[in-house]
Amino acid sequence: MNINFFKYQGAGNDFILIDHRTGPIKDIDYERVKQLCDRRFGIGADGLMFLTSNPDYDFEMLYFNADGRPGSMCGNGGRCIVAFAKHLGIIDKETNFLAVDGPHYAKISAEGNWVDLQMIDIDTINTDGDAYVLNTGSPHYVLQMQNLASYDVYQNGKAIRNNDTYKKEGINVNFVEDKGDYLFVRTFERGVEDETYACGTGVTAVALSMAQHKHQNGHIETPVKVLGGDLRISFDYNGEQFSNVFLCGPAEKVFEGTIPFPQDGQPGQS
Numbered sequence: 001m002n003i004n005f006f007k008y009q010g011a012g013n014d015f016i017l018i019d020h021r022t023g024p025i026k027d028i029d030y031e032r033v034k035q036l037c038d039r040r041f042g043i044g045a046d047g048l049m050f051l052t053s054n055p056d057y058d059f060e061m062l063y064f065n066a067d068g069r070p071g072s073m074c075g076n077g078g079r080c081i082v083a084f085a086k087h088l089g090i091i092d093k094e095t096n097f098l099a100v101d102g103p104h105y106a107k108i109s110a111e112g113n114w115v116d117l118q119m120i121d122i123d124t125i126n127t128d129g130d131a132y133v134l135n136t137g138s139p140h141y142v143l144q145m146q147n148l149a150s151y152d153v154y155q156n157g158k159a160i161r162n163n164d165t166y167k168k169e170g171i172n173v174n175f176v177e178d179k180g181d182y183l184f185v186r187t188f189e190r191g192v193e194d195e196t197y198a199c200g201t202g203v204t205a206v207a208l209s210m211a212q213h214k215h216q217n218g219h220i221e222t223p224v225k226v227l228g229g230d231l232r233i234s235f236d237y238n239g240e241q242f243s244n245v246f247l248c249g250p251a252e253k254v255f256e257g258t259i260p261f262p263q264d265g266q267p268g269q270s
């Protein structure tokens, strides 16, 4: 069957979005998802999402990484699917939707291209040598460094993601340089197995780790620069728990089209 797709991007983290409110998704063909996300043989994206209906929420987000496998929470994907839901007329200024890590609240600008997405509360940040390790909906490794612009994020991120500790489950590897007024962050993403231009759960993990590292307290606003643009993380920290965590940034529709998509017992056929 043919289905319509929409391509969105948030700070250069890009996604294929499919409106699937009409029925349950069954037998998703992971190979087809992977091919659609491929930048040479497909549409090209860091991930693919289905927007489905849920009786208790405005909608539900089903996220797949570019390797075709179901991913954990995607922050920029969450912001993009909120913009998509507004485009579809499902929501207006705010929403409560369900994702793989639970319910999320979000606010969206009148123009529909700026989304503040609430992330899960966090109370545990572990360490691994000099790095911080935490789960902001997806697992993240956070390491501080200098001269990040010229750092080999691909080789070093890949080595950490595939070391004995993380190989089995995988981890997203974030490198951060504290620039004083803002944090500069680059991320090697699990499931894409490459550096992406932005990672929302990643910059969130970085901002929280840095607040703990610097012994900051109270209401904190952290501007972040990534390869694909600017994001902002705001949260409250009482020294033990991070709450009211918001990932804020752009979310824009790039283009739309039609593709064959096998499902409902026809995996592999298109």
Ligand SMILES: N[C@H](CCC[C@H](N)C(=O)O)C(=O)O
Pocket: 013, 046, 065, 070, 071, 072, 073, 074, 075, 076, 077, 138, 139, 171, 172, 189, 190, 191, 192, 198, 199, 200, 201, 202
């Ligand atoms: N790009 C995403 C992270 C996707 C999560 C994925 N890489 C995984 O670990 O399953 C974000 O903006 O948060």
